[in-house]
Amino acid sequence: MKRIFIVIYLFLFISFSSFSQIKKEKTNGLFYKVSLATTLSINEENTLLADDDEPFFNFSALFVNNTLGYQFDKRTSLGLNLEYNWHSQQGLHFAPAYVSLRHNIIVDDDNIFVRGGYGSLLGISKDFKKGNMYKLGLGVQIVNFDNDNSFLIGIDFTRKRFGYRTLEGLSSISIFIEFMLF
Numbered sequence: 115m116k117r118i119f120i121v122i123y124l125f126l127f128i129s130f131s132s133f134s135q136i137k138k139e140k141t142n143g144l145f146y147k148v149s150l151a152t153t154l155s156i157n158e159e160n161t162l163l164a165d166d167d168e169p170f171f172n173f174s175a176l177f178v179n180n181t182l183g184y185q186f187d188k189r190t191s192l193g194l195n196l197e198y199n200w201h202s203q204q205g206l207h208f209a210p211a212y213v214s215l216r217h218n219i220i221v222d223d224d225n226i227f228v229r230g231g232y233g234s235l236l237g238i239s240k241d242f243k244k245g246n247m248y249k250l251g252l253g254v255q256i257v258n259f260d261n262d263n264s265f266l267i268g269i270d271f272t273r274k275r276f277g278y279r280t281l282e283g284l285s286s287i288s289i290f291i292e293f294m295l296f
Contacts, residue, residue, distance in 0.1 A: 123256070125239055126288065128248075129261070134219070139186055140233075140296060141188050141234075142185070144185075145181075145185055145191070145294055145296045147179075147180070147181040147193065147292050147295070148179070148180055148181075148217075148292065149180075149290055150176075150178060150179075150291055151288040151291070152173050152174075152289060153175040153289075154172070154173065155171065156168055156255050166182055172270075173280075174202055174203045175202065175288065176199070176202070177199050178197065178198045179195055179197040179198075180197070181193040181195045181214070182194050183214075185296070187219075188218065188221050189218045191215070192213070192215055193213070193214045193215075194211070195212050195214055195233070196209075196210075196211050197209070199274075201284065204270065204284070206230075207241050207242050207253070207275075208235050209242050209262065209272060210212070210274075211233050212231045212232055212233020212234070212248075212249070213231060214229055214230065214231035214248045214249070215230055217229070218255065223257065224256050224257070225254065225257070226252075226253055226254050227253055227254070227255055229249075229253070230249065230250050231242060231246075231249040232247070233243070234247075235274060235276055237245055237262040239271070245274060245275045245282075247272060247274040247275070248272075248273055248290075250270065250273070251268055252269055253266055253268020253269065254266070254267050254268060256296075263294060264294045265292065265294070266291070267291050268289075268290060269288065269290070270290055271285070271286075271287050272286050
């Protein structure tokens with residue numbers, strides 16, 4: 115009888131310890147994300163038929179973004195963003211602070227998402243323009259299942275309103291790459 119109890123005890127102990135080794139997928143919680151984006155403009159110096167070594171596209175702006183957010187489930191997350199934008203052709207600097215919402219429309223090994231954001235352009239010095247902005251985007255999230263971190267790649271449309279009575283505007287389409295720590 116004691117042998118049966120010992121066998122049952124060992125069987126239960128081994129089965130519980132083997133189940134405890136399975137890592138549960140994390141679907142909600144805090145995350146941090148860092149992003150780098152750029153806009154492309156067509157080089158007016160380039161001619162299609164000439165062999166003049168001029169690139170067809172020029173980089174015209176640089177965006178660096180930090181996000182602290184919360185993911186509610188596999189589909190939806192909300193983030194607080196602080197960003198630095200430099201538009202080299204116009205010589206403009208912006209410091210947007212905004213709230214963003216991302217929703218995965220296809221949840222699979224690689225998630226396809228849409229996102230949007232709205233916020234203010236902070237006038238932290240005389241070089242930075244004050245105003246407001248919104249952002250709409252589309253991309254893909256490539257998840258590393260070993261540690262739940264991921265890369266996000268896609269495009270964003272950004273519209274900034276600034277200047278006297280926010281009458282000036284600047285629209286841009288950018289390509290971004292982001293790294294998300296979850």
